[in-house]
Amino acid sequence: MALVFDHETLGQRVLFGTGLAQQNLTAEVARLGAQTVMVIAAAYEGEIAATVTAGITAAVRYDDVVQHVPIEKAELARKVALDTGVDLLVCVGGGSTTGLAKAIAMTTGIPIVAVPTTYAGSEATNVWGLTEGARKTTGVDNRVLPRTVIYDAALTYSLPxxxxxxxxxxxxxxxxxxxxxxxxxxxxxxxxxxxxxxxxxxxxxxxxxxxxxxxxxxxxxxxxxxxxxxxxxxxxxxxxxxxxxxxxxxxxxxxxxxxxxxxxxxxxxxxxxxxxxxxxxxxxxxxxxxxxxxxxxxxxxxxxxxxxxxxxxxxxxxxxxxxxxxxxxxxxxxxxxxxxxxxxxxxxxxxxxxxx
Structure with missing residues (x-):
């Protein structure tokens, strides 16, 4: 049978290396020329985020992360990013953290560098999800696809x-x-x-x-x-x-x-x-x-x-x-x-x- 299909490959840089997250993130932020970075990480992952981001200067550190990304939480985070003049989002954490970064990027166009600590996979997709009125809505938007993903298996040791x-x-x-x-x-x-x-x-x-x-x-x-x-x-x-x-x-x-x-x-x-x-x-x-x-x-x-x-x-x-x-x-x-x-x-x- 003849093969007939339409496939689109998403453009994304992937840096993979155990123990290299801090080094790779520092180099990537410099490569992108970012001046005002917003670091997003849930409070319980604050220590991991602090270690990973030790080589960069964060204009704001944001930890109001909730699963399924309620719309009101997204709007608060968007306001912080715009008021601070953020030019790069760095998210360190699981799917909820990446989801919040995507919610910001969707309306602001600010690029994302994602540093996953779980196996959620959201960091490699252009899919977003928001919850409003007990209903979760998802969609596709290339603005939410992280520009770069930094994988470090050592960061997953925090997962029970x-x-x-x-x-x-x-x-x-x-x-x-x-x-x-x-x-x-x-x-x-x-x-x-x-x-x-x-x-x-x-x-x-x-x-x-x-x-x-x-x-x-x-x-x-x-x-x-x-x-x-x-x-x-x-x-x-x-x-x-x-x-x-x-x-x-x-x-x-x-x-x-x-x-x-x-x-x-x-x-x-x-x-x-x-x-x-x-x-x-x-x-x-x-x-x-x-x-x-x-x-x-x-x-x-x-x-x-x-x-x-x-x-x-x-x-x-x-x-x-x-x-x-x-x-x-x-x-x-x-x-x-x-x-x-x-x-x-x-x-x-x-x-x-x-x-x-």
Missing amino acids: AGLSVASGLNALAHCIDSMWAPRTDPINQALAAEGIRALASGLRGVNADGQDAAGREQTLYGAYLAAVAFASAGSGMHHKICHVLGGTYNLPHAQTHATVLSYVTAFNAPFAPEAATRIAQAFDSTDAVTGLNALRTDLDAPKALRDYGFEEADIPEAASIILPLIPASNPRPVTDAAIQKLLRAAWAGDTPIFED
């Missing part, structure tokens, strides 16, 4: 083992969703498959030994590939579900993705055989769902949405919000009843089985 697993499975969700997302193509499918391989290997290493440097590097490398694939392929069924659960019910981002992933994979895989084969091969398994669940078992991954505050009574409402958001290109037809069944299984932590 459980959060490392959840954050890594969030990255894995980018890979798997990219296999059948609206703009999927052979290039991002190849990146996603390599991302799955690296994440599966790296997460097993990190879970067995939190000080496993090679495992952390592989996980961080896989998370980057996952994000690049996701940025190209777009947001599929999995992400639409998780954005509603996070934005409307304030569920924790990484744990929600880690829990929901196996249910969406079990739902879609039988209707996307080529994608399912790619996923299975990346897991070195005979079956996509089997390979994913074997990894989840090895990692003792999050199992049930009820463990994170989601109420069974909210399932009908959640399904009604999710259904209109599911891409028409999803490989399996989706109904309100199907979403309710999926959410109920994920709420309870039941084995993800969906009949053809």
Whole structure:
């Protein structure tokens, strides 16, 4: 069969090296010629941010970071950036921190240098997300794509083992969703498959030994590939579900993705055989769902949405919000009843089985 597809590669500089974050950031700020830098880092990551940014002068340090980026928090941060005359944003932290920097960049055009401390992947995409009135809205805007990403596996040591697993499975969700997302193509499918391989290997290493440097590097490398694939392929069924659960019910981002992933994979895989084969091969398994669940078992991954505050009574409402958001290109037809069944299984932590 002839290959026909339309692929856009995002332009971004990536600096990768364990123990090199401070050195690379200092050099990058000088290269960009920035004079008035705003450093964004959550209060609990202040010590890490101080170390990473020790070689630069910060005009303002901002720590009012909240998950899912409430619009009112974004507007306050935008005002600080404009009032200070900021010409570069440096964000040090996870997805919420990167998300706030993106919210500023979206309206101001100020460039971003991102220094991730988790496996969230937001730093490698041009996707933004804001929450307003208990509804999370996402979109695509090239202004929010960080100009440079500085990866340093040493910065992920601050992540406890459980959060490392959840954050890594969030990255894995980018890979798997990219296999059948609206703009999927052979290039991002190849990146996603390599991302799955690296994440599966790296997460097993990190879970067995939190000080496993090679495992952390592989996980961080896989998370980057996952994000690049996701940025190209777009947001599929999995992400639409998780954005509603996070934005409307304030569920924790990484744990929600880690829990929901196996249910969406079990739902879609039988209707996307080529994608399912790619996923299975990346897991070195005979079956996509089997390979994913074997990894989840090895990692003792999050199992049930009820463990994170989601109420069974909210399932009908959640399904009604999710259904209109599911891409028409999803490989399996989706109904309100199907979403309710999926959410109920994920709420309870039941084995993800969906009949053809």
